[in-house]
Amino acid sequence: MANKIGQSVWAFLDERFMLSKLIAFGGKKTVPEHRHSFWYFFGGICLFLTGIQVATGAMLLLYYTPHIDAAHESVQFIMGGVKFGWLIRSVHSWTANLLIGLIFVHMFSTFFLKAYRKPRELTWVTGFLLLVVFMAFGFSGYLLPWNELSYFATRVGTDIAGSLPFIGKGLKTLILGGPDVSQATLSRFFWFHVALLPLAALALIGIHVLLVQTLGMSKPIGERGKKEIPFFPDFLYKDALGWTLILVVIGVLCVFLPWEVGPKADPMAPTPLGIKPEWYFTFMFTTLKILPAHILSFEGEKLAILGFMAGGLLWMLIPFLDRRTQREERSPLVTWIGLALAAYITVMTVLTYALPKL
């Protein structure tokens, strides 16, 4: 009886959603297997962590209040007054950091395997834009607890945007909702974090995943092996193993290092000593610290910001600039540029923590 009902329900849904065709498509899908296949798993892990962020973010909305007089208190209440609130918020914060770290890993592995080459240029571009969107998620989410560190990090971060030539002042006002970090800023950052950026992320992830599905996984240049494994269930099982491992890591981090709330922001207090942004912004932070006030006749800070923007743009356009990989030839120069960039980001990030008085 139950079997018959199940079959009828299946037939009903199949007729409307063409499920058999989807399953047939999934059954035919394969993934190349070679000595670099390990790096394929990072995209799936990033997608899994994004799912965790959506779920925990939605749960935090239940208790969070986006008002400067109540935001800090509401986060304290989540951490201390709501059952398992500390866990949900810690999962959200830790996952955010792991996610950005793994997006970097995913991006650099794709870069060094030259997976961006024709016809996957737009997969790379959407991936890069996703990194920008997720960094914006991190920046906007950082202010929401309205604590001392996040308040000053927002002042510095938005002032960087304000330093841009021509559009800087208008852009800063647009982001802040006024001349200073205030209630208008908190409202805007909340809006960015829960409405605008999720929409952007959804659209970009949709295009990115669609491109991966239609074009398949890229094989490294010169990889002659023809071995493929079925996507379902072989690759998916391996993917699920990665998800389980990362879930364990998140669980351990949350239990032993629950995310702190910090003291409430006081706009009239001096900036606390030892302030620094989230780790994924520290390479820019330390660069701004060590650059002199003036380079030739330009302000050092403005020059650095323009440099970051130009560098980011070139990085995004690398599939179109790297002509050799378009012809399926190796491009050692581009590899060295990537290595130099990875080394620069790593060294600057380590310096931030190793030499805080730099």
Added chain:
Amino acid sequence: MKRRNFVDIFFGGSLLATIAAFVYPVVRYVLPSKRADAVQNSVAAAKAGELPPNTAKVFKFGSAPAVLVNTAEGTLVALSAVCTHLTCTVRYDGETATLFCPCHNGRFDLSGNVLSGPPPRPLETYAVEVSGPDVIVSRKR
């Protein structure tokens, strides 16, 4: 003009006007409305005798923070507390009698001049006057 071209232009223009009618209010809604910030020219920053020598106090001047320092010699000086590099609030360092910005390690003397670090410009200085029980800080004209 052919009738078809006229219809194309008419409907195309109508479509554009409709899109603009939707987009314009959205853009205006998102852009923050301009508020005329009343410029405050002076403020009672502290009570006379409130600050022991070699200490400082951050106070609100207009919409921005400013700092009042009572030097080791007992002279009162006031400056903007907004670092000229990336707008962090500076703090008084009693050991060196300087103002320090912890964000990017900028350092200023008590005349506002940049001593070290990335700040590109000096801090704005203010006039200080003790008037009865209050220390009045005002913008220099």
